[in-house]
Amino acid sequence: MELLTDLKAILHSKRANIYYLEKCRVMQKDGRVLYLTETKDENLYWNIPIANTTVILLGTGTSITQAAMRMLASAGVLVGFSGGGATPLLSANEIEWLTPQSEYRPTEYVQGWLSFWFDESKRLRVAKAFQQARLDYIKRIWDKDRELKNENFFIDNLEISSAMDNYAIQIETAEKVGDLLQREALLTKQLYRYAAKATQFGDFTRDHQAADFANGFLNHGNYLAYGLAASTLWVLGIPHGFAVMHGKTRRGALVFDVADLVKDAIILPWAFISAKEKMSEQEFRQQCLQKFTEHKALDFMFEQVKQQAIQNIESPLSAEEGKGEGKHP
Template sequence: MSPPSAARRKLGTPTLAMLPRIADSLSFLYLESVRIVQDDTGVCGRIETPNGTERVYLPTAALACVLLGPGTSITQPALATFARHGTSLVCVGAGGVRSYAGILPASLTTTWLERQAHAWADTTARTGVATRMYTHRFGDTPTGATIAQLRGLEGQRVKVLYRTLAQKYGIKRFRRNYDPTAWDAQDLVNLALSAANSCMYGVVHAAVLALGCSPALGFVHSGTQMAFVYDIADLFKMRVTVPLAFSLHASTDPEREARRRLREDFRLLKLMPEIVTSIQQVVSPEHAGSQIDRSTSITHLWDPQLGQLPSGTNYADLSEES
């Protein structure tokens, strides 16, 4: 077999990044600088080269989410094929950072959305999810601690981390200061941290959409369409974005450097499987890692006493028989 052409290598790496299959048979594909079209054979990524058009066919049936990065375009027939296979499409920034919009197929299962909504609507269950989120971040929490106490504990541990990193990089004093209306007025570490966090939100947003959950139904945060995104992003900030921001304390352009560093090695994109698993573990740990059949789209009817009932049945006829 002849070696792959330069164009095919360019499409495959680094502009094409396939993540491993994870819980619920989710797999993610990141595309950049590619035109996605439908031909007689299937959906392919097409790139123009001096030697002609190179094509790489995409495994549409095996994909749960396609991340459309800069320079991508897609035709309506290709979109329709992804929709038929139950694949979500998310428009993202370079390297998967930042999420601008999502297209969800009508056949996407609502299993995890329903689990999220059920836990969110019940005060006891919501408290349990919030507690698991704090435990996920810090490893342990005091038994029987209230949410107010956990918030206080969070604040203390974040301060300790800031102080430790400030000492490590020789920063005399650091205080988190974020004002979106005065973005450029932030000091270098705060500017890098704000930029890195915005990148993290994009990656988490893509994972939430691909799983079928609602970005708006948060457990710790509330009152915004991104509440759940902020919840999940907080699980990773102390490990990913905060240390990176402090390491850029002497950068001449910390905002640009933070985004470049996160894009270069796909650090955040490689976190995608862990993000999806973490969502499942905090929302419904007893179902985390369970397999969901995405090949079918079955609609049920809901009954408060009987649970799920089959649709497509005339219940007037059954009522007359009883």
């Protein structure tokens, strides 16, 4: 992707950083984007490496200057405003992403997406492909992550392997998106139950308003995944409203579809592990970001969305149109 900037380009799918900031001021100074924290005795400036940043979440007590927004836009960084702890003040609300304005995003992916989106049967097929990819990702990550195994998360556990095998069959037999949603909800409950048992959490009920550590970390981690998903869709030029599974009346629905590709594999287990160890929000966030990078979560999102978008497109782009992220994330 071409951007009007002298920054050394880093493909979005290879970027490593997500920032959550609170009680600070984000500004531009000497050609860099900084955030300023004020203490009683001194003011401290910290640099944000915007060329290697995907998303910035601004929490409570933050402000940002117009000059900083201009630089972030030039580097293709998405900015979102959230409540405390990187989640909305009201859990029913969705973060309003401020997306950079660029005329150089690819067009083939949105055209490919729209070529199937108005056909309900094709939308269902893509929704099924996403759900199967989600299962495959859970199996792959849980099978190779030694830290998860040390925390008693085993993909060959009879309870969890049976639940996933059953869901794989149900994916194929689903006749409408509503069927998938119901069966997905059942699988997620089974994953919650397994995670609670593995971490000796006790009885667990998913409640976005609850104050316990596990629910709070799930909210927090999910919004990190939403940031990656929103960035993926922005880079590929696909509007968030063209969902294949979630909330047809919610304009951010496709963000949820894409985020679901990685949430259960990474966010869900680490939310319970972090709750058991009574981690701080910052420690939990760092753990999630480390695992996103280790398991190439952003690469996986790009791969899946691109694959579904272009599967019916036969004509290749010209070399000029295929530059950057549009051709090779």
